[in-house]
Amino acid sequence: MSAPDNAPSPQLFFETINAFQKSAALKAAVDLNLFAAIGDAPATATEIAERCQCPLRGIRILADNLTILGFLTKADGHYSLTPSSAVFLLPQSPAYMGGAVKFLLAPGLTEAFSDLASTIRLGRLHTTEHGTTAPDHPAWVEFARAMGPMMVPTSQGAAALLTLDDSRDTRVLDISSSHGAYGIAVVLKNPRTHLVALDWEAVLAVTEENARAAGIANRFSKIVGDAFTVDLGSGYDVVLVPNFLHHFNLEDCTRFLKRVHAALRPGGKVLIVEFVPNDDRVTPPPAAGFSLVMLGTTPEGDAYTFAEYERMLAEAGFKEATLHPLPPTMQSAVVAVA
Template sequence: MSAPATPPNPTLFFETINAYQRTAALKAAVDLGVFNAFGGVPATAGELADRCQCPVRGIRILCDSLTLFGFLTKDDSRYAPTSDTAFFLDKNSPAYLGNAIKFLTAPGIKDAFDGLTSTIKNGKVHASEEGTTAPDHPVWIDFARTMGPMMFGPAQGAAALVELDTSRDTKVLDISASHGTFGIALAQKSPRSHLVALDWEAVLAVTEENAKAAGLGDRFSKIVGNAFTVDLGSNYDVVLVPNFLHHFNIADCTGFLKKVKAALRPGGKVVIVEFVPNDDRISPPSSASFSLVMLGTTPEGDAYTFAEYQKMLGEAGFKDAALHPLAPTAQSAVIGVA
């Protein structure tokens, strides 16, 4: 029997089973302020230890590990952040994403995967049949407070796809508004637009803060409650549905989209923003991998393909469904016309 062209290699196994160590190292670096401590110039472990007020041994091992993971570079004894690290993980950057760690590693998210075997076997999420879709789940307050910067790019991209008639008053509804980034980006396109945000009451306090900070305080109102059961109102020009439908099954999504259509004026648009994998469900990886997040944290959610969104929208009475990748982000907009 001939030997395989490439010898068996267990590297992927060890990298995957130990991936929690990478998460812990990155979180520690953000918590300690390592990425801020460079001040735009390379530094030794000793210099970083002084600035972070830590013993040098821990900082040296942490920085060597971050170099192996691709967050830092090392030249002789001096470390430096990569361009991506400086852009996204230095608190002085307007694109800082470090605060998102609080949500992404929250017990309501991370701990759900400890019971993934049970979830798959029993068909329900670990510890709760509702998971993160439970009413007033506290994880969504952290999401609203920390994830806005991560959604800035997709929000700007989605807003650029939709025109508002600036010659008259217009209405925009932001479903599951959270931080409000999507609704704010669209409402800012017209001084005669009014933004209505729907979410749980505690979350909407964050949305309102952000809307006021964006200059929309006098053009902002709220709908509190469950998007499936609360009255949405009517005569909207645009209804935004960002990162919401993936929490639910196709039948429920279709029923909800019928409700959205009834809330739109004739010719109004629904703008769905989601991770949309290709039909093979394994590409592109950044979108396809989101299905696993939904498996671990929701009872019936998934990452749906464009063909599935087309079918949902068609059955809900929408026409002209179109897919718009929001490059360079991993998300896409799916737009239908009422």
């Protein structure tokens, strides 16, 4: 007889306590170029080991575990990439995400979770005062270089929500611009739009590189500094706020959105991109779970619900707030009118 579905089981405990092994396996595969070694044709462990220039035992065990995890398939002793691995883990793919491993598993981030209990007991970060919100934090240069390809689907979905007046010149401000994917996507869609990117100086060097590569260098300028204190300028048609507000508490978010409202022309729009959980704060899991990342890496950040964004925006002077999921990603856009 099989056990009932609700019978007590230690499976979840062991899967969770050993989850770091899954991250290590994926990182090893990226570091060893294992996905490229397989490519578009099935390969045996011996063939993969030769191409990776590694002993057979380690490659066989790694490939089997990647198959268990769902990154590979295995048939008749040959390993193949899944469709998702072919799109996101082959270096030649335009949607390659392997470069993000260096940022997402950087010691500065992973070590923040080594003693999460202390953070919770203290009610604040126990490792550093500001976490990743510290001025000019070096992690954001790595983020800008590594995470840009991951943002392409989200940025294109966000850009599709905006319609700018093509009969006149328009201006878009991209807050915490980083890789610049969001602002660049909007500018490429609107030939008379000028992009103003705001970030720290070292990060903006990456933004500017990407703007040149996208062919919009003549429609690009930058503002260097702290988004809470630097002069934002005024008269913008759109202000983009992608993946920024989750780093701060509700009061600081509202204070910042008041600055955004003042920088927009009447009728201009703010477009926020975020992980937006439902009101129950446990669904959908990818968005709701992001709050734990903010607990471990920021002093007061969180994953905010749409109801919370509505209140923040209303207090900042905005109206007509709307929520727009951005499939296939786990993020959503919140758009409101000044």
